[in-house]
Amino acid sequence: MALPPVEAVVARLLGDLRLLILLGTLLLALLVSITLRWPSNRIVLALETGAVAFEIAERTDLADLDYRVPGTGPVRLYGVPELDVAPHVDVAGLRAPLTATVTAEAVLQSLRLGAGSGLELRLQPKAGLDAILRGAGSADIELVSAGGELRVVAADGKALAPAILPEPIEIALTARQATDRMRLRLPAPTREQPIVLAEEIKIRGLTFGRERSGRDDRLPFRSAILGGTIRMQDTARTATLQAGDPIWLENFDGIITSLRIDENGIKLHVLGTAARIAVGPPDFEEELTPTVLAYLYNKEGLKALWGSFLFILAALWQLRSWARARSP
Secondary structure: OOOOOHHHHHHHHHHHHHHHHHHHHHHHHHHHHHHOEOOOEEEEEEEEEOEEEEEEOOOEEEOOOOEEOOOOOOEEEEEEOOOOOOOOOOOOOOOOOEEEEEEOOEEEEEEEEOOOOEEEEEEEOOOEEEEEEEOOEEEEEEEOOOOEEEEEEOOOOOEOOOEEEOOOEEEEEEOOOOOOEEEEEEOOOOOOOOEEEOOOEEEEEEEOEEEOOOOOOOOOEEEOEEEEEEEEOOOOEEEEEOOOOOEEEEOOEEEEEEEEEEOOEEEEEEEEEEOEEEEOOOOOOEEOOOEHHHHHHHOHHHHHHHHHHHHHHHHHHHHHHHHHHHOO
């Protein structure tokens, strides 16, 4: 039996080698695509929580809040760097930051937040609603009832005598420095008198936690989530959130499209993107971030491309087998 020519053997080996390289490259690409996570993922959050914090992406003016505080308050203001209530109270000799307590019928008139400032909302039905402002944000409060009482305490504990406000006045609070941290405490809103933000707010970063005490050796925060859903828009996957579920959103950018606060919780709807999305405690997270393969597989425009690629690959394989079968 005659042996095949050396040239034919070499050609066949080279042909098989090229095929092996192609298959190896495809296998490597497959392994990478099922290992790496897609870096930017669209999500929709619809949830209820007891606390939420975020950074303002661009200046936001909520000029028409007109939220009437239930009863006569009290409304408490902590960490106030400047307080202008002249001529009713002279605070010129007091060391900032100041603490002020207003007992009167009051209206939260507006909220202005500068880009880069932070806002944190914490709802505690018995204590009330805390709105914590960091950086260049401001809150304006208008007292609408004559006869209200104003108390002011300095940082060193020095207190002024309570002042009776003979007429409605407007108190403007402003945080000018990045280190300024003001806290506004209101009585908890009710279902009959909720706080509703109708304007969209562009934000960066989003967390839903309450800080633990310094002696607690667990996570530095506990989740304030009460329930809701996360929908992964690119893969059509929806995860249901249970009370207390931690949420991990890395490099989040988005828009709060609606926010409502009453005694039951803070309800919000958020659209945005994140580099990583997971639910659950550390080391036990449910990873929602899709792999590269899952992301590409679920893109409608790429499904036809995937099908065409596989068809061409199969056709080439059949053509190669046919050619080898006909070769001497």
